[in-house]
Amino acid sequence: xxxxxxxxxxxxxxxxxxxxxxxxxxxxxxxxxxxxxxxxxxxxxxxxxxxxxxxxxxxxxxxxxxxxxxxxxxxxxxxxxxxxx
Amino acid sequence: xxxxxxxxxxxxxxxxxxxxxxxxxxxxxxxxxxxxxxxxxxxxxxxxxxxxxxxxxxxxxxxxxxxxxxxxxxxxxxxxxxxxxxxxxxxxxxxxxxxxxxxxxxxxxxxxxxxxxxxxxxxxxxxxxxxxxxxxxxxxxxxxxxxxxxxxxxxxxxxxxxxxxxxxxxxxxxxxxxxxxxxxxxxxxxxxxxxxxxxxxxxxxxxxxxxxxxxxxxxxxxxxxxxxxxxxxxxxxxxxxxxxxxxxxxxxxxxxxxxxxxxxxxxxxxxxxxxxxxxxxxxxxxxxxxxxxxxxxxxxxxxxxxxxxxxxxxxxxxxxxxxxxxxxxxxxxxxxxxxxxxxxxxxxxxxxxxxxxxxxxxxxxxxxxxxxxxxxxxxxxxxxxxxxxxxxxxxxxxxxxxxxxxxxxxxxxxxxxxxxxx
Amino acid sequence: xxxxxxxxxxxxxxxxxxxxxxxxxxxxxxxxxxxxxxxxxxxxxxxxxxxxxxxxxxxxxxxxxxxxxxxxxxxxxxxxxxxxxxxxxxxxxxxxxxxxxxxxxxxxxxxxxxxxxxxxxxxxxxxxxxxxxxxxxxxxxxxxxxxxxxxxxxxxxxxxxxxxxxxxxxxxxxxxxxxxxxxxxxxxxxxxxxxxxxxxxxxxxxxxxxxxxxxxxxxxxxxxxxxxxxxxxxxxxxxxxxxxxxxxxxxxxxxxxxxxxxxxxxxxxxxxxxxxxxxxxxxxxxxxxxxxxxxxxxxxxxxxxxxxxxxxxxxxxxxxxxxxxxxxxxxxxxxxxxxxxxxxxxxxxxxxxxxxxxxxxxxxxxxxxxxxxxxxxxxxxxxxxxxxxxxxxxxxxxxxxxxxxxxxxxxxxxxx
Numbered sequence: 028x029x030x031x032x033x034x035x036x037x038x039x040x041x042x043x044x045x046x047x048x049x050x051x052x053x054x055x056x057x058x059x060x061x062x063x064x065x066x067x068x069x070x071x072x073x074x075x076x077x078x079x080x081x082x083x084x085x086x087x088x089x090x091x092x093x094x095x096x097x098x099x100x101x102x103x104x105x106x107x108x109x110x111x112x
Numbered sequence: 113x114x115x116x117x118x119x120x121x122x123x124x125x126x127x128x129x130x131x132x133x134x135x136x137x138x139x140x141x142x143x144x145x146x147x148x149x150x151x152x153x154x155x156x157x158x159x160x161x162x163x164x165x166x167x168x169x170x171x172x173x174x175x176x177x178x179x180x181x182x183x184x185x186x187x188x189x190x191x192x193x194x195x196x197x198x199x200x201x202x203x204x205x206x207x208x209x210x211x212x213x214x215x216x217x218x219x220x221x222x223x224x225x226x227x228x229x230x231x232x233x234x235x236x237x238x239x240x241x242x243x244x245x246x247x248x249x250x251x252x253x254x255x256x257x258x259x260x261x262x263x264x265x266x267x268x269x270x271x272x273x274x275x276x277x278x279x280x281x282x283x284x285x286x287x288x289x290x291x292x293x294x295x296x297x298x299x300x301x302x303x304x305x306x307x308x309x310x311x312x313x314x315x316x317x318x319x320x321x322x323x324x325x326x327x328x329x330x331x332x333x334x335x336x337x338x339x340x341x342x343x344x345x346x347x348x349x350x351x352x353x354x355x356x357x358x359x360x361x362x363x364x365x366x367x368x369x370x371x372x373x374x375x376x377x378x379x380x381x382x383x384x385x386x387x388x389x390x391x392x393x394x395x396x397x398x399x400x401x402x403x404x405x406x407x408x409x410x411x412x413x414x415x416x417x418x419x420x421x422x423x424x425x426x427x428x429x430x431x432x433x434x435x436x437x438x439x440x441x442x443x444x445x446x447x448x449x450x451x452x453x454x455x456x457x458x459x460x461x462x463x464x465x466x467x468x469x470x471x472x473x474x475x476x477x478x479x480x481x482x483x484x485x486x487x488x489x490x491x492x493x494x495x496x497x498x499x500x501x502x503x504x505x506x507x508x509x510x511x512x513x514x515x516x517x518x519x520x521x522x523x524x525x526x527x528x529x530x531x532x533x534x
Numbered sequence: 535x536x537x538x539x540x541x542x543x544x545x546x547x548x549x550x551x552x553x554x555x556x557x558x559x560x561x562x563x564x565x566x567x568x569x570x571x572x573x574x575x576x577x578x579x580x581x582x583x584x585x586x587x588x589x590x591x592x593x594x595x596x597x598x599x600x601x602x603x604x605x606x607x608x609x610x611x612x613x614x615x616x617x618x619x620x621x622x623x624x625x626x627x628x629x630x631x632x633x634x635x636x637x638x639x640x641x642x643x644x645x646x647x648x649x650x651x652x653x654x655x656x657x658x659x660x661x662x663x664x665x666x667x668x669x670x671x672x673x674x675x676x677x678x679x680x681x682x683x684x685x686x687x688x689x690x691x692x693x694x695x696x697x698x699x700x701x702x703x704x705x706x707x708x709x710x711x712x713x714x715x716x717x718x719x720x721x722x723x724x725x726x727x728x729x730x731x732x733x734x735x736x737x738x739x740x741x742x743x744x745x746x747x748x749x750x751x752x753x754x755x756x757x758x759x760x761x762x763x764x765x766x767x768x769x770x771x772x773x774x775x776x777x778x779x780x781x782x783x784x785x786x787x788x789x790x791x792x793x794x795x796x797x798x799x800x801x802x803x804x805x806x807x808x809x810x811x812x813x814x815x816x817x818x819x820x821x822x823x824x825x826x827x828x829x830x831x832x833x834x835x836x837x838x839x840x841x842x843x844x845x846x847x848x849x850x851x852x853x854x855x856x857x858x859x860x861x862x863x864x865x866x867x868x869x870x871x872x873x874x875x876x877x878x879x880x881x882x883x884x885x886x887x888x889x890x891x892x893x894x895x896x897x898x899x900x901x902x903x904x905x906x907x908x909x910x911x912x913x914x915x916x917x918x919x920x921x922x923x924x925x926x927x928x929x930x931x932x933x934x935x936x937x938x939x940x941x942x943x944x945x946x947x948x949x950x
Contacts, residue, residue, distance in 0.1 A: 043606075044606070044670070045603055045606055045607065046602050046603035046604065046605050046606030046607055047602070047603055048602060066601075066603055068386065068389075069386075069388070069389065070323060070387075070388060070607075070671040070672060070674075070675070071603075071607075071671070073322065073323055073324065073671045074322075074670050074671045074672070077322060077667065077668075077670065077671070080667065081667055081668060092324070156665060156666050156667070157666055210801060210817055214802070219678060219679075219680075220678060221679070226654075226740070227658060229739075229740075230655070230658050230662070230736055231662055233736065233739055234658070234659065234662065234663075234736070236662050236663070237658065237659045237660075237661065237662025237663030237664070238663060240578065240579040240655070240659065240735060241578075241579035241580070241581060241582060241735055242579070242655075242735050242736050242739055243582070244582070244583060244584070244738075244739040244742055247739050247740075247742065247743075249743065250743070251739070251740050251742075251743055252740055252741055252742070252743030252744050253743070254740070255648065255737070255740035255741065256647065256648075256700070256702060256933070256934055257646055257647070257649070257679055257700035258647070258700040258701050258702045258705065258932060258934045258936065259934055260700075261700075261701070262702075262802070262804075262805055262932075262934035262935050262936070265802045265804075265935065266804050266805065266935070270802060271801055271802050271803060271814065271817075272800075272801060272802070273708075273799075273800045273801070273802075274701065274800070274801075274802035274935070274936060275699050275700065275701040275705070275708060275800070275936075276699070276700035276701065277697070277698065277699060277700070278646055278678070278679035278680055278698045278699075278700050279680050279683070279696070279697060279698045280678055280680040280684070286697065290697075290712075293715070293719075297715065299799070314661060314662075314666065315654075315657070315658055315661055315669070315673075317666075318661050318666040318669040318673075319657070319669055319673040319674040319677075320674060321666060321667075321669070322669050322670060322671045322673060322674065323671045323674050325674070379695070380695050380696065380697070381638060381693050381694065381695060381696070382641070382642065382683075382684070382687035382688070382692060382693050382694065382695075382696040383688075383693065384637060384687050384688050384690070384691045384692055384693045385688065386688060387675040387681075387684050387685065387688060388674065388675060396693055399638060399693075516680070517674065517675055517678070517680070517684065518675070518680040518681070518683060518684025518685075518687070518688075518696070519684055519687055519688055519696070520680070520684070520696055
């Protein structure tokens with residue numbers, strides 16, 4: 028399993044955890060836009076964090092659920108995964 | 113034409129003590145009833161603490177059949193109902209049963225039994241095609257939320273309007289409010305009102321874990337519920353039930369009943385914002401407060417005490433502080449506001465009615481219960497939260513407010529009996 | 535309403551998601567023609583149940599009715615509720631611009647009988663099969679009884695009074711009455727009704743304890759109230775939402791007043807004490823007539839509770855006689871729910887929808903699958919009956935002991 032979450036994976040998680048469809052290219056291009064602009068609410072982000080924690084068997088940084096944008100989130104989560112590896 | 117509504121009896125099952133004297137003793141002592149969960153093994157949960165009731169239904173007069181049939185939350189309501197009726201001095205046998213209603217709130221109803229039997233029929237969560245033969249005989253009663261009001265109506269032979277109210281965490285306030293309107297509008301003369309919930313079960317704990325709404329202070333449960341404190345970190349689950357006898361004022365006076373207080377006004381609005389989120393402005397709760405005050409024909413400056421929702425989540429504390437300031441203006445700084453959830457936890461649908469009972473007792477004793485565990489002020493929450501110690505205060509009009517998942521914002525105004533002026 | 539109530543509550547829109555139709559037109563056509571859609575339960579996981587038939591909503595496509603995220607975040611009962619609310623508001627001609635102009639003037643009230651059972655079962659399976667960390671965040675807002683009211687309020691931006699009532703099947707009528715009272719108290723519009731989705735496997739197991747439930751496997755024989763073959767009732771899913779609006783508000787904006795919620799009363803006589811429900815139902819009828827200022831003779835049609843349990847059917851017939859006097863023997867009575875089943879609190883709301891449409895069309899829908907009536911009752915069977923209808927009485931009783939009656943009047947000066 029890759030130790031790095033890609034934009035594609037994040038798009039997949041948004042779909043699975045919160046029912047939000049967004050094309051990975053759009054997510055990439057708009058990665059500094061707020062999650063809310065994609066329709067993802069705070070519960071959805073919590074669901075994504077929970078999915079990742081269950082997938083990797085390790086807690087995500089406490090601030091992960093407070094990230095406002097896809098870029099922030101991916102940077103934080105990936106640096107944590109890297110540090111944990 | 114306006115019919116006034118009196119509170120003539122109260123009964124309660126709450127963490128830290130069963131019955132009104134034990135409850136009031138807890139609240140005025142500032143002790144907390146929160147502890148590590150004992151009902152099941154909570155290991156694996158983020159929040160492993162709760163305010164549990166040490167409740168023995170047999171010791172409180174329920175017989176074996178009642179205990180078998182009634183879910184724990186209904187047992188709470190039956191015991192609290194018994195105390196409230198006794199306290200009111202009402203002779204139900206002499207009342208016209210068609211003029212006696214029931215309005216009881218619950219947020220999650222029979223969830224605990226639903227979960228218990230689910231584990232049996234699914235063989236521990238292993239099968240979607242559950243095996244019905246493993247289900248207990250009273251499961252259908254747990255399934256129907258109306259069982260709460262129905263069981264209490266059967267017990268007290270009420271035959272008027274009987275309903276359960278299930279608006280999440282404002283259920284208790286709303287059930288009292290609906291009962292108030294029922295009597296005011298002339299559809300009943302007496303209403304057994306209140307709420308009950310027993311949500312301390314794995315599924316309910318897990319679902320609040322998933323949204324990190326509950327406190328993870330597992331090492332220090334006694335100080336985990338910290339409403340308005342800068343170090344608060346979520347609410348502590350509770351359980352319990354409270355029942356009030358609401359009665360048309362002239363009906364109460366005609367029989368020489370003791371009147372604790374009047375329900376002066378009730379209103380509820382939706383925030384139309386988010387199922388779990390609250391705005392920083394508190395506009396809709398403020399609107400509910402203003403509407404309830406209007407029904408009571410009171411100005412905001414008349415409020416001597418605000419019983420807060422005060423769940424101990426950051427967003428709640430700020431939302432609510434803003435709402436009270438918006439509705440009461442500068443008087444928000446003159447009055448005082450406390451959260452009994454600091455002591456008895458947050459029993460979801462029940463807590464609103466438990467808080468109405470606390471308000472009735474505050475008016476009766478002219479004492480404001482404190483916010484336990486309040487140590488470090490949050491600069492954004494700058495009202496007088498009655499830290500840790502109960503306070504004697506002249507109380508004539510008090511306000512109880514609540515917020516719930518789904519966006520519900522409710523307010524109840526309670527007053528000492530007085531002559532309303534237009 | 536009596537003269538003391540200045541504001542009258544009108545019905546200005548109806549939204550239906552029912553086993554026999556997922557639009558008002560389709561529902562009315564099937565109801566008028568007496569089509570029975572009760573059929574074998576095909577829901578996954580329900581194969582081994584002793585309960586064989588139900589009214590299932592088969593032509594509802596959630597992705598085309600509501601935003602995709604709600605498919606993950608909410609239960610089926612809320613999908614129904616949101617879709618029905620949309621249609622009711624559309625019928626009422628209330629757009630987002632109208633409601634946004636005065637958000638505190640629009641409220642939501644639903645009746646709840648089962649909550650988000652399918653969603654809840656899925657999350658229980660996660661919890662007990664895999665562990666607490668596998669319970670998703672939306673469980674906290676999807677399973678509980680207030681989910682639909684909250685979601686409709688938030689999705690529509692409605693900040694008016696919001697409520698959730700549970701009084702068994704009768705709660706459906708109580709929710710509409712609650713909405714009507716809200717209108718009288720000053721709220722202009724309240725979206726009110728009930729939808730249920732109690733056919734998930736575990737929800738069905740939960741209902742098996744009701745001895746009134748029919749376990750007959752033949753769809754056309756399973757639910758036949760008022761006959762000597764009565765053997766209980768058939769469950770169902772779906773429901774309806776209606777727009778209850780201040781009459782003056784509707785007239786001001788030129789919207790048709792399709793009916794008036796004229797009177798209501800509710801009583802309680804104990805769970806499964808059907809013989810006693812006679813008195814309770816009679817009192818509810820009398821209370822509703824009194825509030826409506828309506829004489830028994832003015833009732834043009836009764837939508838019966840029609841539980842399908844001999845003792846309960848008898849009690850209902852006697853209650854009608856007690857409350858309406860000789861008129862009970864003459865007034866047409868119908869129970870279209872025998873063609874779709876009883877979806878807990880939603881059943882009575884569908885009856886209200888049918889009653890409004892019946893008054894508008896001057897046609898009384900029949901009682902499917904019922905032929906040989908064994909009571910002194912003018913039950914509309916076989917075919918619809920054309921007749922001028924100004925006032926309808928809708929009855930409902932709950933398995934936990936509630937009795938409720940609602941009087942509807944035809945919209946007086948139809949603007950259309």
